[in-house]
Amino acid sequence: xxxxxLCIALFVVPAAAQAGDPGHxxxxxxxxxxxxxxxxxxxxxxxxxxxxxxxxxxxxxxKIETKxxxxxxxxxxxxxxxxxPRERHLPSPHPTIGEILRKDGQLPASExxxxxxxxxxxxxxxxxxxxxxxxxxxxxxxxxxxxxSPTLKEQLSEMGVTDPPTRADETALIRLLEAIDTSRAGxxxxxxxxxxxxxxxxxxxxxELLRKDTGKPGEGDAxxxxxxxxxxxxxxxKFLCVMLRDATIAxxxxxxxxxxxxxxxxxxxxxxDAAQKDPQLANKTTFVVVSDHGRNRKLDAKGAxxxxxxxxxxxxxxxxxxGHRFKRKETIRIAVNTIDVVPTICHLFGIKATTAKxxxxxxxxxx
Numbered sequence: 001x002x003x004x005x006l007c008i009a010l011f012v013v014p015a016a017a018q019a020g021d022p023g024h025x026x027x028x029x030x031x032x033x034x035x036x037x038x039x040x041x042x043x044x045x046x047x048x049x050x051x052x053x054x055x056x057x058x059x060x061x062x063k064i065e066t067k068x069x070x071x072x073x074x075x076x077x078x079x080x081x082x083x084x085p086r087e088r089h090l091p092s093p094h095p096t097i098g099e100i101l102r103k104d105g106q107l108p109a110s111e112x113x114x115x116x117x118x119x120x121x122x123x124x125x126x127x128x129x130x131x132x133x134x135x136x137x138x139x140x141x142x143x144x145x146x147x148x149s150p151t152l153k154e155q156l157s158e159m160g161v162t163d164p165p166t167r168a169d170e171t172a173l174i175r176l177l178e179a180i181d182t183s184r185a186g187x188x189x190x191x192x193x194x195x196x197x198x199x200x201x202x203x204x205x206x207x208e209l210l211r212k213d214t215g216k217p218g219e220g221d222a223x224x225x226x227x228x229x230x231x232x233x234x235x236x237x238k239f240l241c242v243m244l245r246d247a248t249i250a251x252x253x254x255x256x257x258x259x260x261x262x263x264x265x266x267x268x269x270x271x272x273d274a275a276q277k278d279p280q281l282a283n284k285t286t287f288v289v290v291s292d293h294g295r296n297r298k299l300d301a302k303g304a305x306x307x308x309x310x311x312x313x314x315x316x317x318x319x320x321x322x323g324h325r326f327k328r329k330e331t332i333r334i335a336v337n338t339i340d341v342v343p344t345i346c347h348l349f350g351i352k353a354t355t356a357k358x359x360x361x362x363x364x365x366x367x
Contacts, residue, residue: 022348023284023324026232026240026275027097027341028268029076031117032247033069033307034291036060036318038261045261048269049320052287056322057330057364063337064293064315067308072293072338073243077125079342079356089121092128095355097342098139099128101239104351110194111238112139113231117224117245120146125243130355139241140193142201142231144223148208193235200234201227217253218260221246225267229274236280239345250295250305257305272322286323286348290341293317321364332363 030039039046040053040060065081066072070088075081078094086093095103098112114126120143127138193201204227213219221244228242244264250257268289275281294317296309307314319336321327325348339358346353347360 022238022350023286024232024236024238024240024275024281025286025288025323025345025348026228026271027242027345028271028287028289029073029241029243030247030264030289030291031073031243031245032260033250033293033295033305034247034261034317035295035305035313036291036316037313038258039265039291040318045258046265048265048272049289051269052272052289052322053318053320054329056287056320057327057332059319059321059332059334059336059361059364060316061333061335062290062317062319062340063335064317065337065339066293067310067314069293069307073125076290076292076338076341077241078128079339079353079358081339081357089124090129091124093130095128095130095133095137096126096139097345097353098126098239098241099130099133099137100342100346100351100353100355101349102137102139103133104354105346105349107238107349108194109138109140110197110235113193113197113235113237113240114139114141114243115224115228115231115240116141116143116243117220118145119143122243122245126241133355139239140197140237142227144204144208144227145220147205148223197231197235197237200230203234204230216259216263217249217256218246218263221260221264222267225264225271229267229271232271232281233274233278236278238349252302252304254299254303254305283324286321286325288341288345289320289322290338291317292338319361321361325366326364327366334363336361 039049064072068085071082071085074092077096078092080094098114101107101112116122123141123143126141128134224242224244228240232240246260247257249260272287275285293307294314295305295307297311297313299305337358339356340361342356343353343358344361
């Protein structure tokens with residue numbers, strides 16, 4: 001019964017052999033369109049992002065070369081700007097960062113994770129249909145909004161699941177995770193993400209089932225960031241990408257958009273602090289934070305923000321690098337591009353992103 005309702009995209013695991021030792025890398029994508037003026041340049045919205053930026057290096061002029069949100073997201077994840085934009089329901093034709101790390105970096109799925117806010121469709125951003133990469137090298141992917149369906153919560157409530165999870169609960173849930181509802185998870189196929197990964201997801205799911213939503217904007221992003229924290233602290237993967245999306249509410253309400261930003265900022269700050277306090281992650285974890293695209297300079301007549309006016313607010317975002325391989329307390333105003341993120345992360349792992357069109361952001365790195 002429960003197994004038909006759980007939905008996690010977990011992919012095949014080949015043998016591991018690292019080309020480099022970057023420690024751990026966490027890529028946080030402020031998805032849904034976020035302006036820099038509402039984050040690092042705002043007095044009160046995002047104090048935690050400012051803390052992270054002040055401890056690292058900020059590139060305030062990171063270019064977005066397209067007005068199409070889905071194309072901007074794929075460019076960020078692949079290092080390639082699509083010449084012929086694909087429909088949202090299709091995966092990218094170019095290998096994603098997760099696939100490159102898995103295939104060329106020879107990392108197992110247990111070391112490469114993609115956590116998404118939203119439904120199963122967002123999982124498509126983590127993998128491509130490239131003939132030499134594709135699903136066989138996709139990352140372990142977790143979509144909390146899909147896993148934690150209302151039906152599942154109702155079923156467990158009827159079963160009397162009301163107490164915090166025990167170790168026995170974790171073991172039982174790990175077994176249940178072997179059955180995957182791939183029809184609701186996009187193109188996902190099921191395999192083992194490793195014992196520590198399964199345990200981290202199991203504990204997250206059990207704890208989350210007892211949590212009540214606030215009803216406020218940003219629930220999906222909040223869940224995704226809690227899931228990311230569980231994976232980072234529980235499995236300690238080499239690479240973890242968190243794709244947020246609730247800022248899309250700016251299309252309808254600037255007030256709710258700001259509320260999402262503030263809520264995400266608290267959770268990102270908590271994730272960063274947790275990494276600094278963990279003995280196995282402290283001083284060994286790099287955080288990369290960037291928006292998928294910006295938003296228009298002015299509100300429209302309905303008090304909402306579009307994303308296609310061509311101004312720098314829409315086509316420039318801030319890119320933050322914070323970690324032991326990067327400069328500290330520095331702002332670099334040289335223009336870079338979102339397609340530069342993939343080559344830079346691959347450089348940390350000692351591999352070359354041969355399919356990407358971007359460049360390594362060497363000015364941000366320590367000599």
